[in-house]
Every structure is written in structure tokens, then in C-alpha cells.
Amino acid sequence: MKVPSLLPGHIAIIMDGNGRWAKKRNRPRTMGHQAGVKALRRTIKHCASLGIKTLTVFAFSSENWNRPDGEISRLMELFLRALDKEVDELHKNGICVRFIGDLTAFKPVIQTKMSEAQTLTAGNPHMVVNIAVNYGGRWDITQAGIRLANAVSEGSLSPDQVDEAQFAQYLALADSPDPDLFIRTGGEMRISNFLLWQSAYTEFYFTETLWPDFDEQTLEQAIAAYQSRERRFGRTGDQVKDTVNA
Ligand code: IPE
Ligand code: IPE
Ligand code: MG
Secondary structure, three states, rough: OOOOOOOEEEEEEEEOOOHHHHHHHOOOOHHHHHHHHHHHHHHHHHHHHHHHOOOEEEEOOHHHHHHHHHHHHHHHHHHHHHHHHHHHOOOOOOEEEEEEEOHHHHHHOOOOOOOOHHHHHHHOOOOEEEEEEEEHHHHHHHHHHHHHHHHHOOOOOOHHOOOOHHHHOOOOOOOOOOOEEEEOOOOOOOOHHHHHHHHOOOHHHHHHHOHHHHHHHHHHHHHHHHHHHOOOOOHHHHHHHHHOOO
């Protein structure tokens, strides 16, 4: 294991390409999703061993309900099975699991298991894994706006107290720092309604690797690319160098 300085504190991943991975093998798309669960297990393990503090993965978008009914129900079965099979192991490894998205759209049995997993792992110190399900960046900003408007109308918040930091308190990832590195597998170069607000200054890394093939080496390649970037946050390159040398 190499990967030296300046690890990203928070990595966000769009786990894309499961369907194409299966198609290349003449298998049903759901085989790709199954292989995708393994890739996620591998990725969580490796992030934890590298010392990454927060990992946020896009597992099901608010737009994925537009897929064929058969694929959605297989995804829900897989999701349920993963909740049964994986949570204890994550807990044993000190990983805190959270779900972000509009969870009310899921069957009660899935909602219960998600909430049990969150409660069981809540105090775990090693790493936070946020799993985005029925998540959309626009949904997130809208629900934050609604909750903030409610706080104003109840009188617990005054409009002149609202600034970016205050607004962000109502977003789904209020407890996590913004992602440093955003990885999308599967070759598409788009954000597909993932963390719109939170990725304002995130470094993007796109790879052709299909999600089920994503492994320790491809993760380390993404981290190495991140480490070669100069993050300027609006400043000049010289200013950044002066700060580093100070
Ligand atoms: C990502 O893989 C998984 C989900 C969106 C649930 P895809 O299923 O989108 O795979 P491709 O993009 O069709 O290959
Ligand atoms: C994004 O992938 C959502 C997830 C990986 C969960 P999609 O496959 O749904 O994205 P588009 O439709 O190609 O943009
Ligand atoms: Mg896709």
C-alpha cells in the first residue's frame, strides 16, 4: 500500500457501469449490480485501510425509478440482502453507515433496516459511509429550503441569519465536510444530479473502468490523480504556493 501525503478526507463516488459490465458478458443487468455490491465492499475496506474518513456513494438516484420495473425490484431485493449481509461486518470494523436521500419512497421493511443500521453503527469512529439512495442533488437543495423556510415561519430562525453555512446545515450531508475527490466510473462525464451543492470545489476524476471492475489499484490511481492537482479555491497558483511554503 503506497498513497502518501494529502489523502482526500472525503471521497464521493458515482458507481456507474454495472449494466454494461453484465452486457459485455452476455449476462442480465442484475448480475452487474451483484458484482457492484462486491466492488463496494472492496472499496469501503480499502478506503478504511488507507485512512479515508468519509466515503459517500451513489447507489440509486431519484431518476433511477424510471428504469424497467423488473430491474427496480431486483435492485430493491439486492439492497435488502446487502442490508442483511453487510451491516454486521461494517459495524465490527468500526464503520458508521448513514443513508441520504428521500427514504420515504422505500418499502417499510427497507426503511426499518436502514434505520436499524444507522442506529447500530452511529457511534463508530473509524469511517463514515454515506449511501445515497433515492437521492438527487436538486431534491437535497429543495428539502433544505423547505426545512429552512419552516424554521423561519416557526420563528426559530430569522432570514437575516441565513448564509451559506447556515443553509448547508439543512442539507443531507450537514455532518460531513464537502467531498475532496469525486470519482465517476463507467466513462460518462456528467454529475447526474449527485452532490450539486457539496461539490462546488471538489476535484473530479472520471474513469472508463466499469464499477464492478473498480478495485484497490483503480482507487489508488484516482487518489494519486487527486494528489497531483493544485486546489486553488479562487486564488492564484502563486498564492497557493506561498501558503504551502509559509
Ligand atoms: C449503476 O450502474 C447502478 C445504478 C444506477 C443502480 P448502471 O445500472 O447505470 O450501469 P450502466 O450505466 O447501464 O452500465
Ligand atoms: C447515476 O448513474 C446514478 C447511480 C450510479 C446510482 P445513472 O446510470 O443513473 O446515470 P445516467 O442516467 O447515465 O446519467
Ligand atoms: Mg449508468
